[in-house]
Amino acid sequence: MDETIVEKIRESIVQASNILVTTHIGPDGDALGSLTAVGQMLHAMGKQFDMACDDGVLRKFDYLPLAKDVRRRVDRKKIYDLMIAVDCGDEFRMGYVYSRLTCEPVLINIDHHISNNNFGHINLVVADVTSTAELLANLIPKMGVTIDKGIATSLMTGMVTDTLGFRVTGVTGETLKVAGDLISAGANLAEITLQALVLQELNTVKIWGKGLNQMNVEDMVAWSVISLKDQQAISDDPVSNHGLGNMISDIHGVAMSAVFTEKEDGEIKIGFRSRPPWDVATLATELGGGGHRFAAGCSQHGELDDVVQLVIEKAKATIAEQKAALEA
Numbered sequence: 001m002d003e004t005i006v007e008k009i010r011e012s013i014v015q016a017s018n019i020l021v022t023t024h025i026g027p028d029g030d031a032l033g034s035l036t037a038v039g040q041m042l043h044a045m046g047k048q049f050d051m052a053c054d055d056g057v058l059r060k061f062d063y064l065p066l067a068k069d070v071r072r073r074v075d076r077k078k079i080y081d082l083m084i085a086v087d088c089g090d091e092f093r094m095g096y097v098y099s100r101l102t103c104e105p106v107l108i109n110i111d112h113h114i115s116n117n118n119f120g121h122i123n124l125v126v127a128d129v130t131s132t133a134e135l136l137a138n139l140i141p142k143m144g145v146t147i148d149k150g151i152a153t154s155l156m157t158g159m160v161t162d163t164l165g166f167r168v169t170g171v172t173g174e175t176l177k178v179a180g181d182l183i184s185a186g187a188n189l190a191e192i193t194l195q196a197l198v199l200q201e202l203n204t205v206k207i208w209g210k211g212l213n214q215m216n217v218e219d220m221v222a223w224s225v226i227s228l229k230d231q232q233a234i235s236d237d238p239v240s241n242h243g244l245g246n247m248i249s250d251i252h253g254v255a256m257s258a259v260f261t262e263k264e265d266g267e268i269k270i271g272f273r274s275r276p277p278w279d280v281a282t283l284a285t286e287l288g289g290g291g292h293r294f295a296a297g298c299s300q301h302g303e304l305d306d307v308v309q310l311v312i313e314k315a316k317a318t319i320a321e322q323k324a325a326l327e328a
């Protein structure tokens, strides 16, 4: 970790009088764990701060310390002199929380996405770390704050979810050492894994069923399309199909998966998953999105069938290209 950047972050926090902390829209465990860990750190530093994310906190992450203090909207007229974004690959991922601000705070960008565009005034971006939470586990003590049980719970949530329980490529001895220290600080690994990773909403499992039924596999690409109709047949509320992409990418002979989710406003969200040696970050970036080598995503607008056809053609071409390069 670049100590000059660490010192800049520390100075900015010490000097700030009102801080806004945010994370990416559609937040996952790393996003919310990192957000609430920074909140607890700022509390320990005696700072004034607000935490906000357009989409709020998923019910399953209610156990996170300070979860109930995460707002969906910020007062546009409130003056923040510092903003800290965690787990955001670019400025748009911060959603309205950032775009509707009328003040212009100094922006600190703390992230681990390979596609991160260094949008902050101060950027702590380390792409070979498996979670933003792991980065924060190293950063927080350098701010003079001891990692207590609450912070450890938040950070462990980020680590467990982004590593799928410490089993993805990129998990190192260092990752497990950091996790071990969090357990020593009071994080309950088994309980966090159960709440954040294992237990599912009934509606999510129902939509997995639809997704598996409607899956296609061609040319090493597995994909499934979840239309608005499919979701509405299960519930009037939005249904998360998170986890489906990992499931269908884990088929023998499949290099990558794509899950298309139709949204109410005509947006189509696409999640890509792969395993080494297959890279999906490049494809997602080409399509205007971003992410990691083995987990990335993007959004498209248009007729669902057209978007699916276009993206799957590109996906097949990408895998064919990578396959040819590997065989060369």
Ligand SMILES: [Mn+2]
Pocket (backbone or CB within 6 Å): 030, 031, 087, 112, 130, 131, 132, 162
């Ligand atoms: Mn993350």
